[in-house]
Structure formats: structure tokens, C-alpha cells
Amino acid sequence: MKGLVIKAHSGFFTIYRLSDGQRIIARAAGRLTKGRHTEDALAVGDRVEFEIVRGSGPATGRIISVEPRVRTLSRHDPIIGTSKREIRQVIVANPDLAVFVFACAEPEFKPRMLDRYLVGAEAQQLPALICASKVDLVGLERARAMFAEYERIGYRVIYTSVANGLGIDALRSDLRGKLSVLTGKSGVGKSSLLNALKPGLDLAVGEISSLLRKGRHTTVVPELVQLDAESWIADTPGLRAYGIWDVEAEELDAYYREIAPWVKKCAFSDCTHTHEPGCAVQDAVRRGDVSKARYDSYCRLREELEKRRRW
Ligand SMILES: Nc1nc2c(ncn2[C@@H]2O[C@H](COP(=O)(O)OP(=O)(O)O)[C@@H](O)[C@H]2O)c(=O)[nH]1
Ligand SMILES: [Mg+2]
Ligand SMILES: [Zn+2]
Secondary structure, eight states, X not given: OEEEEEEEETTEEXXXXXXXXXXXXXXXXXXXXXXXXXXXXXXXXXXXXXXEXXXXXXXXXXXXXXXXXXXXEEEEOTTGGGSSSOOEXXXXXXXXXXXXXXXXXXXXXXXXXXXXXXXXXXXXXXXXXXXXXXXXXXXXXXXXXXXXHHHHTTOEEEEOOXXXXXXXXXXXXXXXXXXXXXXXXXXXXXXXXXXXXXXXXOOOSSSOOTTOEEOGGGOEEOOEEEEETTEEEEEOOSGGGGTGGGOOXXXXXXXXXXXXXXXXXXXXXXXXXXXXXXXXXXXXXXXXSSOHHHHHHHHHHHHHHHHHHHO
8 A cells, every 4th residue: 555654753654545545553664664774764755555454442553664765855964974974864754745834924025045945945846836925914015026136047936825815825835735844933824824725624722833843953844734645735834944054165156046147257266256356256346237135145155064064
């Protein structure tokens, strides 16, 4: 039988059986988790082959094999990662889309934080969608102005408000047929959006999401929420999940998508684009091809990545 892992909880997995949508609790066959691994053997989002095991209690499943992953949203394990054996902790397997929720107000929109999320998505080659929420608080015109630069450089931005229903259908249609990872800091309206996308879900609003549980090594692991037969959402916590910690200062320019095309034109192949002569990136900023705000954000993040390395 084929299934999708929708929840992972200390050695047990909840599987959604593809044939009929039944949810079955399963354990992994021993050989799947034993031995050396470079990343978690099983995670939410994995597509698996399993069989039913009948014992004295209720029917349970045994996972026999895991389909190869298309990609993973992962990070280095904070504990094991410091030892010789590096294991990537898989937060979500096979995500198709990252949805970054940023409120137009309450809390105040911080573009630099969005830039970090985008860098994380680019680094993991995960397509990103920006959701500008709470548009009713500022009006559509101001909201569009706030996110205009991101549209200009090619990101899709969906403007939403659960107060007046704006953008909910558009968002739902962008999520259709995908496993999406929904992220944004507390209070931006993630639970409200999920409730609007899926009437009847009834997530608590204005509270820390009940869908999040502390997993091993205190990382919060998401549980998949089903939107319709083929659409799933992982409601994940913030930035730490996005692999930004794995980005090296030298590769950062590749993850600012409007900066990346200029890099090969710089006079020095190891140009940091912060002070060098003959820097095509700085020229692009002067011409306005790269916005000052995004360039400053690049410089700040680069400095931070360099500092971290010096620790
Ligand atoms: N004005 C307005 N308030 C919203 C909107 N979406 C959510 N809120 C409010 O923002 C607060 C946080 O919402 P919640 O969905 O719990 O955010 P979460 O922490 O990201 O899950 C609540 O008081 C919501 O009522 C919106 O579109 N417009
Ligand atoms: Mg919430
Ligand atoms: Zn340069």
C-alpha cells in the first residue's frame, strides 16, 4: 500500500493511505532506520510503501520503503551536526512550495526578514510564494507598494485579507496539488489563513499553533494539514527551519536572484560586492537595476554570515 507521512511522533508515523484517505499509525521497518544515514530516514512528506500488521490491538502499519525524495527542507542537526557524523534533519520531505506570510501591518512588515526567508528558499531550491496578509489594515494600494520590489524581481505575491476575503481563492489555487510549507512569524495570520482556506478546520487564532509540537532536539516538527485530496500544508515555525544557517558568505550573492546575474561581470572573481572596484553589482545598484534596499540587505546578511564563521 502507498501512503504519505503526515505526522511524525517519536518513532510513530501517521500515514495517509492514498487509495482511500484512511489514516494509519505505523512504525518503520527496522532496516529503514538502522545503519548510517546522512539525513533522517523518515519525515513528514515522505511517500512510503507500507503493510498492515495485525496483532492483538488495533491494526497498525509497518513502513517497508520510502520513495526517493525530490528535495527536502532540512537543516543540520544541532546536536549530531557538531560531531563527526553529520546528519541533516529533514523538516519536510518533498515540499513543492514555500509560502512566506508577512503581514502588511500588525506586526510591522520587515523586508529584511523576508529577504532571509527568500535566501533560505533559494538555497534549498524551493519555489517561494509571498503572501502579504492583513491587507485590510493598510489598503491594497499601500500593500502593493510595500511588496512591489519583490514582484519586480520575479516573486509571486498574493495579497490577502481574511477580514474581507481578498486573495483567498487565489492562494487556494496556487496551493492546489502541492505540498506547501507555510511560514511566518507568530501573529501574521497563518492560522486565520488556514481557516479561511479550509472552512471547518477551526484552528485557534491568536495563539501559538496547536499543530506544532516539540520534536527531537527541541526542533518543532510540523504536521500536514489537508486542504483537499491532493493539497497539503505544513505549518512550520520561522527562519531556523530554512537552512539559512547552512549558507556560506561566498554563495550568498547567488541567492539574491536579481544580484546573481551580475556577479560574473565583476572584475574580481572573489568579489564580495561591498567595496571592490569594477564591481558589476555595485554598478547595477547605481543604475537602479538592483534596489538599494535589497543590496543593503545583502551586505548586512553577508557580514553576519562572515561573523558567524569567525566564532
Ligand atoms: N485585520 C486583520 N486581522 C487579521 C487578519 N488575519 C489575522 N488577523 C488577526 O491577527 C491575529 C493573529 O492571527 P493568527 O491567525 O492567530 O496568526 P498566526 O500566529 O500567524 O497563526 C489575530 O488577532 C487575527 O484575528 C486579517 O486578514 N486582517
Ligand atoms: Mg497560528
Ligand atoms: Zn562585485
